[in-house]
Amino acid sequence: DAGVTQSPTHLIKTRGQQVTLRCSPKSGHDTVSWYQQALGQGPQFIFQYYEEEERQRGNFPDRFSGHQFPNYSSELNVNALLLGDSALYLCASSFGHNTEAFFGQGTRLTVV
Amino acid sequence: TQLLEQSPQFLSIQEGENLTVYCNSSSVFSSLQWYRQEPGEGPVLLVTVVTGGEVKKLKRLTFQFGDARKDSSLHITAAQPGDTGLYLCAGVLGSQGNLIFGKGTKLSVKP
Numbered sequence: 535d536a537g538v539t540q541s542p543t544h545l546i547k548t549r550g551q552q553v554t555l556r557c558s559p560k561s562g563h564d565t566v567s568w569y570q571q572a573l574g575q576g577p578q579f580i581f582q583y584y585e586e587e588e589r590q591r592g593n594f595p596d597r598f599s600g601h602q603f604p605n606y607s608s609e610l611n612v613n614a615l616l617l618g619d620s621a622l623y624l625c626a627s628s629f630g631h632n633t634e635a636f637f638g639q640g641t642r643l644t645v646v
Numbered sequence: 647t648q649l650l651e652q653s654p655q656f657l658s659i660q661e662g663e664n665l666t667v668y669c670n671s672s673s674v675f676s677s678l679q680w681y682r683q684e685p686g687e688g689p690v691l692l693v694t695v696v697t698g699g700e701v702k703k704l705k706r707l708t709f710q711f712g713d714a715r716k717d718s719s720l721h722i723t724a725a726q727p728g729d730t731g732l733y734l735c736a737g738v739l740g741s742q743g744n745l746i747f748g749k750g751t752k753l754s755v756k757p
Contacts, residue, residue: 538688567744576652576734576747577689590744624688626745633677633738635745637688 536561538627538638546644547615555610555641559627565589566608567635568600569624577624583608584630612643620645649673650737652748659725660756667720667751669735676738678718679745680709683732725755 539558547553559566565584569577579592583602597613606627612619622642626635651670659665669678677696681689693702695711695718702709706729708721718735732752736745 565743569745569747574749576650576736576749577745579744579746582744590742592744626688628743631741631743633743633745634679634691634694636691637681639686639688642686 538625538636540623540625540638540641542641543639544642544644546646548646549615549617551615552611552613553615553643555612555623555625555643556607557610557625557627557638558607559625560636563627563629563636564606565628565630566602566606567626567628568608568610569626570594571622571624571640573621580610615645617645619643648749649746650735650748652733652735652751654751655749656752656754658754658756661726662724663755665722665725665753667722667733667735667753669718669720669737669748671716671737673737673739674715676715676740678711678715678738679736680718680720681734681736683734683750689734722753725753727755727757729753730755 567582568580571577581591586602599611602608622640624640625638679694680692683689693709698713698715700711706723732750734750736747
């Protein structure tokens with residue numbers, strides 16, 4: 535049983551560019567949440583998708599957007615990248631309203 | 647302002663010692679979770695506590711949820727080098743499904 539998988543594992547982008555990160559949830563899970571973890575910090579909630587719609591959103595600008603597909607996989611898009619967007623981006627999956635989350639290994643994004 | 651305050655931020659101890667990590671807030675949580683994260687990996691769920699005053703044990707780890715559901719602690723008995731990692735507490739507010747994380751406690755256990 536595959537857990538949560540994220541791709542790519544590492545990514546280097548230039549300021550102003552756009553990036554798309556991908557996540558496949560754990561088998562049987564239908565809810566995907568995205569978190570940003572800066573160095574030395576705990577993860578910060580970006581948004582959560584359920585039934586292909588954004589169910590909740592954290593305090594992140596509109597440059598951060600997402601999508602959930604019918605197979606429950608999800609994408610995180612970030613436009614107009616800033617140096618401060620450099621972080622580990624974590625995807626977590628869960629089932630329904632169960633808050634116990636299973637995390638992927640993350641995508642390390644570096645903006646130069 | 648951090649909604650969940652974890653202390654200490656860093657902890658370096660010798661193998662065999664005991665330790666306690668604290669997670670405090672002024673907010674009431676419907677549940678609280680503890681995760682452990684190793685470098686380059688995502689957090690791994692250790693335990694969920696739901697009821698005020700609840701105590702859960704996982705081998706040498708003891709988790710407690712405060713009576714008022716505003717705070718929690720993690721106690722490790724006879725720490726081992728394999729316990730090394732970043733310990734994160736995360737709370738759930740009301741019916742919201744997202745997790746609010748503390749900054750974490752970086753634990754290093756030396757042999």
